[in-house]
Amino acid sequence: MFNLSYLSDPEVFQINRVPAHADFVSEACKSISLDGTWHFLSFFRPEEADTTFLDPAKLDTMGTIEVPGHLQLQGHGLLQYTNTMYSWDGKENIVPPQIPTHQNLTGCYARTIQISRSQLEKEIRIRFEGSESNVILYVNGIFVGYSEDSFTPSEFCITNQLKEGDNLISVMVTRFCSGSWLEDQDFWRLSGIFRSVHLLILEKTHIEDVFLKPILNQDFSLGALLAKVQVAEATADQTVSLFVGDKLLAECKAGDSLSCTLENPLLWSAENPFLYHATIVLKDEKTILDKTTIPFGFRDIHIEGTTILLNGKRLLIHGVNRHEFHCKKGRAISKEDIYADLVEMKRNNINAVRTSHYPNQSCFYDFCDVLGLYVVDETNLETHGTWMVFGRVVPDEHTIPNCKEEWKEAVLDRASSMAMRDKNHPSIIFWSCGNESYGGSVLDSESDYFRSLNDNRLIHYEGIFHDRRYPRTSDVESRMYAKIPEIQEYSKHATKPFILCEYSHSMGNSTGNLEEYVALEQSHPVYHGGFIWDFVDQAFQLDDKNPDNLSGGFGFDMPTDGYFCTNGLLTGDRKTTAKMKEVKYAYSPFPMAGEGNKLTITNRNLFIDASSFLIAWTLLKEGVAVSSGSFKTDLGAGETKTFTLFDPLPDTTETYSVTGEIRLDVATKWAEKGFVIAKHSFLANTVGEVSLPQEIEPFIKGSCNIGYRCEKGVFLYSLFLGQWEAMLTNQGNLLSRPVKLETWRAPTNNDKGNGNTLLWAPYKLASLYQRCTKYHLAENVLSTVIATPSFEAECRYTCHGNTTTLTVLAPSFPTSLPCFGISFAIDKRYHNVKWFGNTVIDTYQDRLCGNLLGIAQEDASSFYTNHNDPQECGNLTDLRYLELTDDQGHGMRIRGEKPFEGSVLPYSCHELENATKKSELPTNDCFYVRILDGQTGVGGDDSWGAPVHDKYLYKGPEGPWRISFEIL
Template identity: 40%
Template structure:
């Protein structure tokens, strides 16, 4: 096999052969016309269709297939870029920390599986343009290891799945057609260094480029653009270090231009060396930051001695300073707070072989959600991501492709031993440093990158410390991050900041009281698995009172699920184990604030609010604006004020010219007028800041911050508000409905009937419940109303074991026995004896009350009562009461559940929305009237779970298409949902496609559901203040047909 030694695959020190040195990711063009078009004739893509054979392991590789005379034209084909498994060869495999071979083959670090080590054999036939005197190839990303051949000759070898591998093809080219052959190994010794929490794929998954170089070519560019501290950072120091492929004479012109094309600095030199550095100062530069991503264009022209243009290069330049000063991380002299997100490079249809358009789509979505930072978890991303972060303005932690989680943590327990990789092992050090160098050299010119990360969850030791020292040595303009020193503090200087994962906000605060030598970030926090992100505001509040806590990065951007066509032709999203992949961590890949298809989840509602740079506090006579930005004035935005009366908009205005500087808090008062008093009701004032001008990531008018408050107007003064437009639209007040006539009460042996104008109810002693509520000739109740103390567990409940702790409440919700029935007609009270209401009779009454007492399936014994009171208007007052029984656990929920026909699938409510929210995740919700459907109320989490809840509900209506249905209203705000599935149906399904076709609508009113949690998803309980304790509880609301 052309002399390639497969034994080298298990040698940690064999990670590259004949691979060209890593270099900056600049693109070079023949002239400025090509540059303007963005298409360089120096490059050709080899992306597209390749010939392909799949081998189970190295023994099954087609012998000699790389030879020039071995005809592969009749082979199967595969797309490049793509993962082999996504193209139908083998299956995707998801595991979190466990190495994928665990339980299949027993191997030690460095060794590789032998029985199953699939190899992808790729072949591409191509011709080279006649004017190309030299030819090189660049593989943007190959997972896991690549052996390359051209026309039967061995060209080279490379590992590191996430940085480019370039090779010189020139010595092996022939005239006419050339045959490129590669062997892509799923496992090599490098597999021990790439144990990230993601789908395990293999193949050529990033683009492959052929390129040629001109005679005088810039091999590498290193740009440093820093503001000078004098004069308040108004001038900039620019250093441009060029490395050439030759030392012969050439002439170089270099210009720094602003966005308008005006040159602000230039230089030129004739060079007779392989390296040269241009240095100079640029006056009055605008500084780059995530808030204000000012960029300049560095234009470089290279000419030969005869003044013939060789190449043109353009590099985006951002002047910015990032450093530790006074114990804090600072950007351009200001304390930075990272409002970040971890982001895997993942597409539900193509895995990590992402459609380039998705990079821009993702960053636009993050900017709109007020995210200001990305951690490239846990490997270098495609260069396009960094280009867009430079342009749109997002800070980046660029992470080395290193994770060895399964080598030192077993079943969640710290287990560092001699097999921990890389540790202090000399054999692994060269590969570790190579990964750092490959990332640094490619990405060093991007101003968006503030921090180099030494990898993720690889314990600690000398090898990673040496990597951190490498970064400091080559780049003093950035800081170095590594979370692993939390677990292994033998080399604490590895990280310039204290970095931890999933530490509770209170514990961070306690830690910083004792350890004030470094700033602190959460490189992962608010684990967004399923219905999660509860308590995120605790971290936001901590950034405001503890300077050393400088923010964090949510885990993570999007669900890693794979879209496939289901059994019945529908789109389904599959997670670990669904492909028969074992071992697996199943739906633990679903941790996104976006779904796998990039639709936003309801969690994003709170993320956007917690990350907004302005706090707005409306009051009856104005609004206080706190500007938490570092560089942006509130005058860059328009202020919108909206007044609601009982949820209906009665007035709105826009205001400009509110000057609130960064770090300043100001109360905005303006021309005030008196609005006529519009009657009793709830007045809610919402203040929003919206983009005044269009941005690359959002149109003018897009809301970037809001605040809301209930205001109380004075009957004498009216409502004092800003009068800019001088107009308002009033809505008529609702008049109370007076009771008309009396109820007709029909007392039977088993049933008690209550009838009124257009409605009727039946209470049954046999069923121990309300069995009928007819309104307008329609039966509204399909099944017996029931007290509900259970919810479909969310992923955090599974992870913390909370279901086992509270399982009695599931039984209590499913199984109960009516032990007492009491009723009263007007003021006369009765008790049902032996299941009979008494003698049959009929009477008139103004109101009827029926109370059912239930014995719950619980130990110790417990009871609850449900009381129904109906009056002549048809309003049914419902009360659920529970007196705490000592020894029972906390309640997941305390609610009444009504089962209606699935025809009642229209929802309208006055409460907090528009997206679902929970007691610990409602900061970003706002009070208003919202409309939806029961189907849309279900958030499509990878594993079905509790969904659709709304806090602060004043009333909720569930109707059919004609507007008939039911309305619940509370004297005090309550929680509510209307779903096409019961809590138990949601709990029983492992995928959305396991859910039954909707037959009912489940309308729920709750005095309070437990929070969803989110500190982590494997043990952290819901914060104590958001738990529904086992204590005396009361729920009351009215129900009426409409």
């Protein structure tokens, strides 16, 4: 039997496990999937587990569970999310390497397999691709082995324990072991066998391992391929042959290394991911014993001074962090899920991915090789909670691994398990020592191990920023969430290249000012870009009847860090967001700029010209296309050219704009021909402020109301309330709620994190509580003074034709404020929204998504963004007009003297703020409309204190703000 004391011993992390090796398919190995339904029992503690799962006669007394899958998603234990604190924090007072004794959910799995007499003559192994937090394996009731490290394979030889006929495979998995102290990642704390399980039937003599090392000479004119092939049960009469394609290039005795050369090899990069294929053939004098084919690529990465060079060019990382996560399956994701994620990255101009914070499934790296993505492959190591509390660095005697020898071998085993499996993938350009595990000699030894592989990769570790004792641990200066001034300051005395392994924290309505970080790449060569945090919300979709209810960390096991797991560019159910659209624009390989009739394009690619792309343009007059064209160019990598699109425009007061697009002119593995990879819009002429109606007509003065009758209806103002309360037409009152001044928005996660909610509290009160203290009607102008707890503003109304114009004279505000404008509600039948402005929904002044100027139309239901924590969303920018109509075309048009902002949502800003999840939002019979002079940007440097950049703070209107409403 397994000794349960090993669970809390950091020096026991594997027993009888097969040494790690590359993951490849060979002819001498037959793989049989053991995925599917297993017998299962769970216990609160491993000490309570009985021997039922070891007895084939008792299997019918057990329940069942699906493999791969998590216990917590199949009715065993509770879901729990924490960031830096350990799952047991506050429940048990333990220190490394102790493990919880009160509750340590234990799963006992069992299933029978059939083994034939002929199979028993071969070598038989069982391989667990991933099991959290360990594997305790029995075959026919006999203990076979043990393994920790949730995210790399655990492979065991079980030949000696098998017999002909039925055999019982039994597995115990505990939620916690000493290795859990090394797995304190910012993710859902789940357990169980969550990756596939395979039975491997191998010939006694087979290819055990292959290590390919493609090496380039200095000018890349010659490529050398070194191949180290390990053969099981090799004999003197066996040879190994190396083919590249169908050409035999090298041959040697089994056990020796092979090498060959290729002249002028094609190079692998994310832009042109060219792969060669090496075929290894093992044979004796008469027979082929085994054969395997492994893709490989020639590429070079090294550092010169403070510059990272990839194939001789300065590397620019436009990356993203990605957890393995699915809203229904947790980390038990499929190959199809993985491939879809990587295609989505390519389609949004992401060129790099960090496997935060553990090795991914093997197929992930295959797909990155083929599609073209640079990979930071990260060791399954994070000990955040042993040295940081509430963001404060407080290392003590319990900080691990630090310089503690008892943890060294476990850490090195995790590094080698990852590297040996993944070593042949050209997409991997960095080995990462782990994440947020402080510093010390153990991590330095891990870095030395990676260097000993001599495989043309760089070493990454962010933690040296917190602990400078061993600076060699990382080849680069890697930081998280450094502000732009900090990067600029570092560049003055840089000793290493600088990357942001995490930046632009995309929690909730965020990812502002991303373009400024990307622009920094050009002005500060030491800065090589970074990886956005992160790709997809870790939000579960557990209610099939209400699929829009995506859960953050609230409502499950405690302690929890709540919604801090929802930081994605995509929602948990993989819907795109305006944040991702901003990324696509900011990361574009073809940034564009325009003026008049000219379009300037820069090719930001390192290796490819623009010949496989089509440039298309459209000239729009008042948002309507009037002419268009397209052309090809061979614009070289790194070059900039300006193209004349059409004849100069005549002088006019009408708004002309141009939209340029870069489209694929050939299909790729990740997108079809014609797919748009970049867009840009610019004004083609200079137009001043729009002239709103100047003539004014008299009001009708009553005792309690003042009105204005026009051809299409009546505008009515309540003198008692001091509010504009009606736009009366034959269809009824267009206004479901009166017009009021608006100075509030539902706080974003960033607003809460950086303290804006406290600074802006007076404007919350101003939005809620308003009173008319004075009104005056003279010369056909209705003036009202609106008092709030925070300020006074004068509102002036004039009317002309079917239009009323509101002019607001606001005071100078002492601080920035969330927004300033008006809000009202309109009946839900006016659900058709048409606008002339930025056609992208959910834009803000620091997240303009390229500001694609034109006319767009959407149903009002399209504007709400389903953040897990309801907050400000749905904003439109650069509006010239906004129309709200019913299906017969009746409604209103809103125009501004200058471009304005606005939104149409099914909830008010206060309803959004009051809800902690979508299910708490009310069902309304109206849409809430906000028409704004402007609002503060969303920010995005981080979500726990970074202010919105000063230039994106809204500080109130400059002079009178004028807006008009027309009945349609």
